Amino acid sequence: MPAALDLTLAASNRGVASMDEARAWLLARGIDDVECITPDLAGVARGKMMPAKKFVGNTSLALPSALFMHTISGEYPEESGDFRYSPNDGDLKLVPDLSTLCAVPWESDPTAQVICDLVDQSGNAVGYTPRNVLKHVMALYEARGWKPVIAPEIEFYLVSKNADPDYPLTPPIGRSGRQIQSGQSYSIGGVNEFDELIDDIYDYSDAQGLEIDTLIHEEGAAQLEINLRHGDPVELADQVFLFKRTIREAAMGHDIYATFMAKPIQGQPGSAMHIHQSIVDKHTGKNIFSNADGGPSDLFHHFIGGMQKYVPAALIMMAPYVNSYRRLTYGMAAPTNCEWGFDNRTTAFRVPTSDPEGRRVENRLPSSDTNPYLSIAASLACGYLGMVEALQPTEPTERTANEDGEIALPRGLLEAVAVFEAEKAFHEVLGRDFVVTYAGIKRGEHETFMQVISPWEREFLLLQV
Structure with missing residues (x-):
């Protein structure tokens, strides 16, 4: 990577364009862990934390679909009206939006966070997740x-x-x-x-x-x-x-x-x-x-x-x-x-x-x-x-x-x-x-x-x- 671009990434507090740039961004800050987060229907941050080296290693991330069907108190309501659960509670894939990559400044260890979109196993946007509703x-x-x-x-x-x-x-x-x-x-x-x-x-x-x-x-x-x-x-x-x-x-x-x-x-x-x-x-x-x-x-x-x-x-x-x-x-x-x-x-x-x-x-x-x-x-x-x-x-x-x-x-x-x-x-x-x-x-x-x-x-x- 050119030195000038490396310096630009080091100075940027938010967002990169590619996983290669993410690798350089994380390295420049000595980031140990990355929080891959997404808002549930209440707006609560859900997701997974992983070592930075795993994040840039193209690791596949997934969350169960039922996670987006529970109440604010963490309970799973009875099926009613047209509301139904997935019969197999299959996985939804987390797709990091690298433009949102930024630090988690209150953590004692160097940590980054990135907001993720959710897609199904075929790569289609999951329509009932909040970020996808707004994008629609x-x-x-x-x-x-x-x-x-x-x-x-x-x-x-x-x-x-x-x-x-x-x-x-x-x-x-x-x-x-x-x-x-x-x-x-x-x-x-x-x-x-x-x-x-x-x-x-x-x-x-x-x-x-x-x-x-x-x-x-x-x-x-x-x-x-x-x-x-x-x-x-x-x-x-x-x-x-x-x-x-x-x-x-x-x-x-x-x-x-x-x-x-x-x-x-x-x-x-x-x-x-x-x-x-x-x-x-x-x-x-x-x-x-x-x-x-x-x-x-x-x-x-x-x-x-x-x-x-x-x-x-x-x-x-x-x-x-x-x-x-x-x-x-x-x-x-x-x-x-x-x-x-x-x-x-x-x-x-x-x-x-x-x-x-x-x-x-x-x-x-x-x-x-x-x-x-x-x-x-x-x-x-x-x-x-x-x-x-x-x-x-x-x-x-x-x-x-x-x-x-x-x-x-x-x-x-x-x-x-x-x-x-x-x-x-x-x-x-x-x-x-x-x-x-x-x-x-x-x-x-x-x-x-x-x-x-x-x-x-x-x-x-x-x-x-």
């Missing part, structure tokens, strides 16, 4: 000559360690020595309470080639938000996948937890993962949401029309757990409607103020507990359907869209699953294998939840019924 949606856009551009915003809480799940979560102690309180929105002092932790997040991110745009303190007690720079949806989903892991590890190093639960603390705001979306012409690079004169295009309105029509049926991919629907309640900061408006944060679909090149639609419904690949795929799929079906949106609203108390969305997990399964358009844009698998898993998770007796039931039913 991207292929639909590609066939139309369109390229989506997104930017996610991820909210999360820092909380004191909680060894016993029966006890409520509490805010951590900051550098002031006092427990953090709410009402710190955009407070620099609130961010400074965790300076050392945030320094670790930045350092870990730099070491992985991840780019943070901004970091702020949100309204909740020790609730932070990280904004990522806009770019390709698959690359940004990869970054969110790695950021969640990074933030949890950085927090653990400071003896606290970072949680992406949608509603971790009673009485506090929920945590969202807002998705900013625009579409460009893949040949010209022009934003197709804007006309030549700078005004909004028909496709812009059709995209919003698709969001309004289809997002309620896709909500299970943006609010995937029982806890997610505790965030989507009247009187809290999250939208509970399908309205849209210009710079109106009370609507589900906000159009931020921008120049014509930056015209975009912000989907404010997804919660931070979502699998980023699936919520991004769902949001883009809904907009895609609106454009190809030429759907018209309602008139934009200037009012406070949540003020009437009505909730225009599924109110809970089972209702969300039912409308998701019933939407036939999703079988095409998301893939039938994914729809039936995801619905079956979510029904199983609800059954698991129903086995747990809550403090509310003990408080109000124990001695009164």
Whole structure:
């Protein structure tokens, strides 16, 4: 390998083009182990670790198919509806995406990680795995000559360690020595309470080639938000996948937890993962949401029309757990409607103020507990359907869209699953294998939840019924 290329690889924190380059990259860093990881349907990193020399030796990697059919609690739900397990639980092959190769900076031994796609024994993409679902949606856009551009915003809480799940979560102690309180929105002092932790997040991110745009303190007690720079949806989903892991590890190093639960603390705001979306012409690079004169295009309105029509049926991919629907309640900061408006944060679909090149639609419904690949795929799929079906949106609203108390969305997990399964358009844009698998898993998770007796039931039913 030429010396100049060797130096370039040594300086690169993220991604290589070939296995030969991967070999040089690993050698330059003295990497001992490689984590071959892939997101499951919950967004949890699954995979295998191997010595670096085995990784570059073309070793075949596989995972059982049932691994992508269990609930967040690790249980395997009963077959229901059209949901069925593979009769032989055959292997799925892990195919490393070398453009994602990067360090694992919190490990004591030199370790690298690489995100993998999943294919079957014939080399075909496995349609119910999250990264492939998003890639399928991207292929639909590609066939139309369109390229989506997104930017996610991820909210999360820092909380004191909680060894016993029966006890409520509490805010951590900051550098002031006092427990953090709410009402710190955009407070620099609130961010400074965790300076050392945030320094670790930045350092870990730099070491992985991840780019943070901004970091702020949100309204909740020790609730932070990280904004990522806009770019390709698959690359940004990869970054969110790695950021969640990074933030949890950085927090653990400071003896606290970072949680992406949608509603971790009673009485506090929920945590969202807002998705900013625009579409460009893949040949010209022009934003197709804007006309030549700078005004909004028909496709812009059709995209919003698709969001309004289809997002309620896709909500299970943006609010995937029982806890997610505790965030989507009247009187809290999250939208509970399908309205849209210009710079109106009370609507589900906000159009931020921008120049014509930056015209975009912000989907404010997804919660931070979502699998980023699936919520991004769902949001883009809904907009895609609106454009190809030429759907018209309602008139934009200037009012406070949540003020009437009505909730225009599924109110809970089972209702969300039912409308998701019933939407036939999703079988095409998301893939039938994914729809039936995801619905079956979510029904199983609800059954698991129903086995747990809550403090509310003990408080109000124990001695009164």
